[in-house]
Amino acid sequence: MTGGASFRIITLPPADAYRHMLPSPDPESLAAAVELAVAIRSARLGRAAHATAVKHLSPRPLPAFLSNHLVNMYSKLDLPTAAATLLSLDPDPSVVTWTALISGSAQNGRPLSALAHFAAMLRASVRPNDFTFPSAFKAAAAARKPLVGRQIHASSFKSGLIDDAFVACGALDMYYKTGLTFDARILFDEMPQRNIVAWNAVMTNAVFDGRPDEAIKAFIKLRLHGGIPNTISLCAFLNACAGASYSSLGSQLHAFMIQSGFDLDVSVGNGLIDFYGKCHWVHEARAVFDEMHIKNDVSWCSMVVVYAQNGAEEEAFRVYLDARKDGIRPTDFIVSSVLTTCAGLSGLDLGRSLHAAAIRSCINGNIFVGSALVDMYGKCGSIRDAEQAFEEMPERNLISWNALIGGYTQLGNAHMALTVFDEMIGCGEVAPNYVTLVNVITACSRGGLTKEGLDLFETMKERFGIEPRLEHYACVVDLLGRAGMEERAYEFIKTMPIRPSISIWGALLGACRLHGKTALGRIAAHKLFEIDPQDSGNHVLLSNMFASAGRWVEATEVRKEMKDVGIKKGPGCSWITWKNVVHVFQAKDTTHELNDKIQAMLAKLRRQMQAAGYTPDTQYALYDLEEEEKETEVLQHSEKLALAFGLISIPPGIPIRITKNLRVCGDCHCAFKFISGIVGREIIVRDNNRFHYFRDYQCSCRDYW
């Protein structure tokens, strides 16, 4: 390097600007270069400076300040071995050297080594200073070691350094994060000076621990004390409002932010998007997003999540595509979020393209991405791909296991769901949670394993320490109901210790519909109307139950009642994706451009099916029509139209994937079994409840759904 350019100038350069430059060999410049290496996170520059130092300054030892810089650089850039080796070469490392080593470990997610270094420092009789304690507390907090944290607190108290604001804030945060909330409160009350960081520690931890009201109270108290919130306080407040669904309080704060100019901060803007999304104010979230002058990848990701979590999966995907166009890299956060929307859309092709993007960006090994892939493939009915994604994960956690079990559950493969469940227990690395139990009991229900399901429910508390929740009770009602034991299910509901919810009565009503138990069905339906009079699904289910039992008067009455109260039923529809176009069909839909061919195909299929022994199951025609008309009616169901289109358009050998927003109808289910055999093709239907995998005159659900 020539010309005497000094590394002291720290106007931050673009990340790559200095990477290949060699610093001049005087210790001051070398130290500056090392400092810069940390700032731009360039290990290459740091190593180059180190090499230059060794070359030009040996055999003399490196000056202490330069050595400290180097230890700090290696530690901060997550090269712990180099940092520790360098420290061990120093015959008498100072507290600064030790602190550099400890802080790097704490910041790079290695709290246990940070604590080990801290202990080694004490053994070497080096006393921690006001810089060391905050890092030590951070490590104890991250390692969730309350006893160690308390010891560090005692030591900082003895040395008198606890009165330092940095040290006290570290201790405060440590007590919260290790679950010693009581100690944290005492410490906070006794703090001689409470700076904004202390208030923020109170607020962020209250939100994290699910005590949003406490965070809001702290914010108000801070204002009463004349404290000025910063961006972190505001993000915490927004999270508190989102957690407690205080939509108006949060939007009032939004006004304050605009007044004070805080809304221009990217993190605050991102917090606002997230807050509005969690309050289901999608338009407000979008407005904040659109008005942001500077957006980062978190902004884009938050916007994707707002749409995904508010039932607008197509919009979520569009935002993802816009983000890519805007030059946003597919991060692990964005990819796992968008994969969730693919799972919701049943968008297997989109999911596969994201899988490819994840591999290109080297984030396919991330545990969030991996679990999202397993989940997506499972929900899209590609259980083989789900298995493979699961196998390829470098590490797995509870969520990954739950995703795979959930995939088998959706497919109705109770045997495999239970096998994977046993494997999960057997591996001893993760303990099941309530979601796991919901999945396996549901799998039993769908697979007809009534005894096994009941067994799991009855022993879950004792075997796994999981208290049954409402969801588990609903699973049992479903389990008994599907097995034809509606009366027993009703008795079970009566003895429940929790107040029965929509899902409980809904499960009973569904079972009554399936088995034509109209009297009990009416009881369940009326419970449902009491809880949620506006829900169309319950009315439709009741009406269909009467229709299936041939009781047309009652069926029509329910429909009429719906009309009178002003309940609208969302239309049932089925869709199929071909060549990146989504073709949507409603029942009796004649608007598709290929309608003539579709009708011809349906007529042909009807002849072939009847020759093979199919009779239309007209109980699924929902109106009281003449028998022959009913046959025509069921032939025009949206899933049959979609299938006919698929058979016309998609070449043989490619499975036909259909998605339906309601449950697949019984006649269509029967017809699809015949058609899969007649035309020799795989047909995969995903309804709002589960998958049906038709092949060779059979369905994966074995007619039990």
Added chain:
DNA sequence: GTAGGGTTAG
């Protein structure tokens, strides 16, 4: 020369 509290996901 070394330090504390933060936004997005399965």
